[in-house]
Amino acid sequence: MMSRGPATLRDVAGHAGVAISTVSAYINQTRPITPELAVRIRDAIRELDFVPNAQARNLRMRRAASIGLIVPELSNPFFAFIAEGIEDRISREQMTLTLSQTGPTGAREDFYAELLPRARVDGIIVVSNTGKTPMSIMRLIERFPVVLADEYMPGIRVPFVGSDNRRGARTVGELALSSGRRRAAVITGPEGLWSAEARLAGYREALASYSFAESDVPIVRGDYTFDSGVRAATSLFIGTPATNSPDVLLAANDLMALGAMRVIRQAGLRIPEDVVVVGFDDIPAADMMHPSLTTVSQSAFAIGQTAADLLLRTIAGEDLGDERIELPTTVVRRSTTID
Amino acid sequence: MMSRGPATLRDVAGHAGVAISTVSAYINQTRPITPELAVRIRDAIRELDFVPNAQARNLRMRRAASIGLIVPELSNPFFAFIAEGIEDRISREQMTLTLSQTGPTGAREDFYAELLPRARVDGIIVVSNTGKTPMSIMRLIERFPVVLADEYMPGIRVPFVGSDNRRGARTVGELALSSGRRRAAVITGPEGLWSAEARLAGYREALASYSFAESDVPIVRGDYTFDSGVRAATSLFIGTPATNSPDVLLAANDLMALGAMRVIRQAGLRIPEDVVVVGFDDIPAADMMHPSLTTVSQSAFAIGQTAADLLLRTIAGEDLGDERIELPTTVVRRSTTID
DNA sequence: CTGTTAGCGCATTCAA
DNA sequence: TTGAATGCGCTAACAG
Numbered sequence: 001m002m003s004r005g006p007a008t009l010r011d012v013a014g015h016a017g018v019a020i021s022t023v024s025a026y027i028n029q030t031r032p033i034t035p036e037l038a039v040r041i042r043d044a045i046r047e048l049d050f051v052p053n054a055q056a057r058n059l060r061m062r063r064a065a066s067i068g069l070i071v072p073e074l075s076n077p078f079f080a081f082i083a084e085g086i087e088d089r090i091s092r093e094q095m096t097l098t099l100s101q102t103g104p105t106g107a108r109e110d111f112y113a114e115l116l117p118r119a120r121v122d123g124i125i126v127v128s129n130t131g132k133t134p135m136s137i138m139r140l141i142e143r144f145p146v147v148l149a150d151e152y153m154p155g156i157r158v159p160f161v162g163s164d165n166r167r168g169a170r171t172v173g174e175l176a177l178s179s180g181r182r183r184a185a186v187i188t189g190p191e192g193l194w195s196a197e198a199r200l201a202g203y204r205e206a207l208a209s210y211s212f213a214e215s216d217v218p219i220v221r222g223d224y225t226f227d228s229g230v231r232a233a234t235s236l237f238i239g240t241p242a243t244n245s246p247d248v249l250l251a252a253n254d255l256m257a258l259g260a261m262r263v264i265r266q267a268g269l270r271i272p273e274d275v276v277v278v279g280f281d282d283i284p285a286a287d288m289m290h291p292s293l294t295t296v297s298q299s300a301f302a303i304g305q306t307a308a309d310l311l312l313r314t315i316a317g318e319d320l321g322d323e324r325i326e327l328p329t330t331v332v333r334r335s336t337t338i339d
Numbered sequence: 340m341m342s343r344g345p346a347t348l349r350d351v352a353g354h355a356g357v358a359i360s361t362v363s364a365y366i367n368q369t370r371p372i373t374p375e376l377a378v379r380i381r382d383a384i385r386e387l388d389f390v391p392n393a394q395a396r397n398l399r400m401r402r403a404a405s406i407g408l409i410v411p412e413l414s415n416p417f418f419a420f421i422a423e424g425i426e427d428r429i430s431r432e433q434m435t436l437t438l439s440q441t442g443p444t445g446a447r448e449d450f451y452a453e454l455l456p457r458a459r460v461d462g463i464i465v466v467s468n469t470g471k472t473p474m475s476i477m478r479l480i481e482r483f484p485v486v487l488a489d490e491y492m493p494g495i496r497v498p499f500v501g502s503d504n505r506r507g508a509r510t511v512g513e514l515a516l517s518s519g520r521r522r523a524a525v526i527t528g529p530e531g532l533w534s535a536e537a538r539l540a541g542y543r544e545a546l547a548s549y550s551f552a553e554s555d556v557p558i559v560r561g562d563y564t565f566d567s568g569v570r571a572a573t574s575l576f577i578g579t580p581a582t583n584s585p586d587v588l589l590a591a592n593d594l595m596a597l598g599a600m601r602v603i604r605q606a607g608l609r610i611p612e613d614v615v616v617v618g619f620d621d622i623p624a625a626d627m628m629h630p631s632l633t634t635v636s637q638s639a640f641a642i643g644q645t646a647a648d649l650l651l652r653t654i655a656g657e658d659l660g661d662e663r664i665e666l667p668t669t670v671v672r673r674s675t676t677i678d
Numbered sequence: 679c680t681g682t683t684a685g686c687g688c689a690t691t692c693a694a
Numbered sequence: 695t696t697g698a699a700t701g702c703g704c705t706a707a708c709a710g
Contacts, residue, residue: 005401006459008687019697024689032695051457055403056687059394059702062344075423080414087438096437099426120345120392226627258627265629285624288565288597290604347703358681363705371679395703398686 007048016044027052054094067311068098068121070112072105072129078281078300082127082149085304093312095122106130113140123311125149131193145314149307150300152194152324159314161306161325165195168296168329169202169280170209173250175294175331176278177210179338184212185246186219187232187256196224199252199280206250218246222256229259236260237267247275254279254286254295261289261336277336291335298329346387355383366391393433406650407437407460409451411444411468417620417639421466421488424643432651434461445469452479462650464488470532484653488646489639491533491663498653500645500664504534507635507668508541508589508619509548514633514670515587515617516549518677523551524585525558526571526595535563538591538619545589557585561595568598575599576606586614593618593625593634600628600675616675630674637668 013020018037025031026041033041044050058065067090074080087097098121100112106129113136116124123145126137133153140146141158148160177184186203189196200219207217220235222228229251237245245267251257257279264275271277271291279286282297306325314320333339352359357376364370365380372380383389397404406429413419426436437460439451445468452475455463462484465476472492479485480497487499516523525542528535539558546556559574561567568590576584584606590596596618603614610616610630618625621636645664653659672678 009689010687020688021690021698022696025696028689030689034695037696051459053398053459053687055394055398055459056702057689059392059398059686059704060688060690062702064394073423074413075416075419077414077416077419080416080419084412084414084440087440096435098435101423120390120394262627262629285627288594288601288624289628290601348705349703359703360682360705360707361680364680367705369705373679376680392703395686396705398688398702399704399706401686 006053007050008053009050011048012041012044012050015048016040064120064122065094066096066098066119066121067308067315068100068116068119068124069127070100070102070109070116070124071127073101073103074099076104077284078298079127079150081300082304082307085301085306086125086308087304088301089305089308090312104129110134110136113137116140117143123147123315125307125311126153127151128153129193131190131196145311147307147311147314149303150195154194157322159310159320159323159325161303161310161327162195163298163303163329164326165198165280165329166202166205167326168298168331169199169250169252170205171202171329172278172280172294172296172331173203173206174209175333176248176250176276176337177206177212179248179272179276181248181276182212183245183247184217185236185249186217187222187229187236187249187251187260188219189221189252189256190223191221193224196252203250203252222252224253224255226255226259229256230263231259232256233260233263237263237269242267242269242274245269245275249275249277251277251279254281254283254293257293257295257336258285258289261293272336272338276338282332286332287334294334294337295332296329297332299327302327345392346389347392348389350387351380351383351389354387355379403459403461404433405435405437405458405460406647406654407439407455407458407463408466409439409441409448409455409463410466412440412442413438415443416623417637418466418489420639421643421646424640424645425464425647426643427640428644428647429651443468449473449475452476455479456482462486462654464646464650465492466490467492468532470529470535484650486646486650486653488642489534493533496661498649498659498662498664500642500649500666501534502637502642502668503665504537504619504668505541505544506665507637507670508538508591509544510541510668511617511619511633511635511670512542512545512589513548514672515589515615515676516545516551518587518611518615520587520615521551522584522586523556524575524588525556526561526568526575526588526590526599527558528560528591528595529562530560532563535591542589542591561591563592563594565594565598568595569602570598571595572599572602576602576608581606581608581613584608584614588614588616590616590618593620593622593632596632596634596675597624597628600632611675611677615677621671625671626673633673633676634671635668636671638666641666 013023102109146158188200220232222232279295282295286293352362441448485497527539559571561571618634621634625632
């Protein structure tokens, strides 16, 4: 006589002729089992195709077996890779990911920061793109283990993992400057955003190492979007005689670099002959564009894995303080720079 | 005296001075409650910040409250949008998404088809990119409600929702052909893949409506990747006198169109002056490219929403048979075509 | 209309 | 070393 639905611990125990608690102990290795019984239990599990019911287990163990991810949007491949990295790490612990997408501008960040605790999670990874530290996040860290990924937030004592933006920017900046061009310009990212400041710092180091005076290098602010790259480049290249417009452009990300390239082309300038361009991120379009964009590649997957690892350790009781991990980046040489 | 952890039904009942089942009935609207009691319960819930424990509820209700998604990879924005659409629909039913990424080639499709039933889900949405119907999927549909999204699979009786690929291709094809060019060529997608066949059929209709003879139009097969677009275009444009090479190119997707554009440029041909190009999908790079690519936009979000809706209805017991829904697409006119 | 009670499947005491 | 019994928080009879 078949019992309805999937097999339970009780079914296995009956089949093997042992007590429920013995099967449970066998599965969780929580106490020694006589080899003979172990064999019978193993066979019964196989025969009934038994799989523990995670809901019952978690209910009993008073845990969520889930970690929350607050992220702008998964349709951005970079964030999707971070999520994949997290997933990769936590799936080994039989944990699942509870997603909260706050929208491209972070509009629903407060909303989800309030909601996630109620959804019952064991910890939270925050990928923010606002550059601020909202009150809602402050309250979150009082109640849950929290780890910051990709974008740093000031003023809170939680672990962080991201890319070494400064060093990456410095390296690609020096590559661009090695062309010997002397009319450099920078398109920087949103004010107050950690990654933008770090990349700008890296570009400044590169400029300094090539003996540029700060006052000679125009710095235009964008907001990481393609359109803002168009606007920034317009102010740099349109209405200026070509002999005065920049001949080397350091952009804080690929989207803005690509937007700038459109304007540069419209201005009748050639890339890289008239203008050398570099970006940051290595988005897919960087390689498809003509000319293909020299940029800096980050390992979003590794950021996700590392963030999950830090969070799991925090959940396990370890005090990581405000540990900061900055993962290395790699420069991808393509066709917008000169060898 | 505080109880440990979050408030439970019992806490609320005690606080409001009613029975546990009354609170449950109030929350689930499962029977009428005296207004007076309702107020007391509502206040108690608010005061204790009570949130029902979903794990306990689902355990009791013998359901997973989760639907499985088998998808190639979330780092592809198109699939990510489908997932967002599903998420949007099922979150209203308090259900969560259990993700299974099979990899860009679908390598782990069998693996996850076996694993998902064990993870306990109430139903499954399959987004396949193989074009075949693996045995594992056949077995899946015997045990679970299954809905196919985006890519159709032959030989199984399950609901399907995707885009109207044929009509979209026909429309954009006719736009390209309206230029009056007479040396047309097609780059088609993977053999046996439903979307590829549908788009090819649409392009054929467009060609027929402009009185092209089938034998006059070279059709080169690609596999939807950028590189395959490069290879296909190489066979079409390189080593051929420009007066004989195609002057209008219909590609089955944007990635291949973009790859082809690189080759066309290398061949010294201008777009759209010498060659008109169209694609399909409207990926972000299509708009950033120079010239920007005329293509067909699909609503991946709507595909996800609709698939979730069909699945929820199937889970609820409705028999949808092999209902097929093909959502409309829109042509996005850009700079690789002539007005 | 409301309260009491019996499990959902599991981990974990406590006896044996 | 093993088994019986308890309850995690909840829904759904059932009795009042």
